[in-house]
Amino acid sequence: MVKESIFNPDHQAGSVPSKVVAAMERLSEAFRVLLWNEAKHHGISSTIQIQLLTFLLYYPESKRTVTYLANYFNMTKATISDAVKSLESKGLVQRKASETDTRSHCLYLSREGKSMARKAEKFAHPMQMAVLSLPADKQNALLEQLLKLIGNLNEQGVITPQSMCANCRYYATKGRTGHYCTLVQRMFRIVDLKLDCPDFEAVGHA
Template sequence: MAKESTFNPEHQATHTSSKVVAALERISEAFRVLLWQEAKQYGISPIQVQILTYLLHYPEKLKTVTHLAAHFNMTKATISDAIKSIAAKGLIKRKDDLEDSRSHSLHLTREGKSMARKVERFAEPMEASVQNMPAEKQANLLEQLLGLIQDLNQQLVITPQRMCFNCRFYDKKGKLHYCNLVNAFLKAGDLRVDCPEFRTPNT
């Protein structure tokens, strides 16, 4: 017997998990709409908006094709094509690695920084909606979403993210979150989706 579709409204009526998945799909659609609107306004593609935003905020060691591909769950070839297009517009430049001639990092030009500061605002309507929630509900939602992302990481649906739950410094002590880097318990709202101190677990 075929499994009932998550997207069948009648099935959703009696299955909370299906309603959650359907709700997440609607949110992802909102994200795509906002991203497309911003990209179209400036004559670039959605992934180029995301790359510009990424390069505006991340440290140099993470400004490589490899890290971009992992961050956005795309192939290096797809990221490279997007970068070539952005570079042709004069928005980014490459900086050679002095220790490895085969490697280089990516940097925004002055025009690129200006563009990135404009396009990164595409998610503001979504953030405004989240900010309307009480702080405790925001923290609880963050905790649940990080758990969902971690599960998708473990299923190999998306690449492992640089978040607390995947970090070597993270421990779960009962129901409490603990960071061994700062030697302190973390509230749900303190958890990070992308931490600059992230380290992959020891194998």
């Protein structure tokens, strides 16, 4: 149980966990600033619209639905629907009825939408440059620890479960630090661990 305020500088001075949490909050502010600046630059009214454009540029058709996006971004379906409608009005996104479920619609980027998404995704470049400034071994260690933190937040119910290795029924550990995938039957290096795996299946999935 946290008894002292994480954001109290006097408490932070002697608490590494509090400093880590406060540092992550600063990083989240950096992402908000970068997203908002990119949105303003392209005349887009909300940061989630930038995130939707970049998502739709790369993810498969099965995941390009309002329901999936709401779950992925931890937002309500109404919020995602409003953002999609705004992008539709700008001619950046189109809806098409699903061939397998007539009650559902799949989202597609128009030619203008793809062009916009490729420009807008550059918002994250400053963050990537910051990571690239670290030695390779530090990057690997940071990735492993971030995946553990995300997994813990999944368990707490703070964010929806991610389709990453540690949440997958094919994932196993060997030894103290070994990562093993039973699907491909091989050990994974840290660099092989995925945050979004196309072969992901939740634990308990038959």
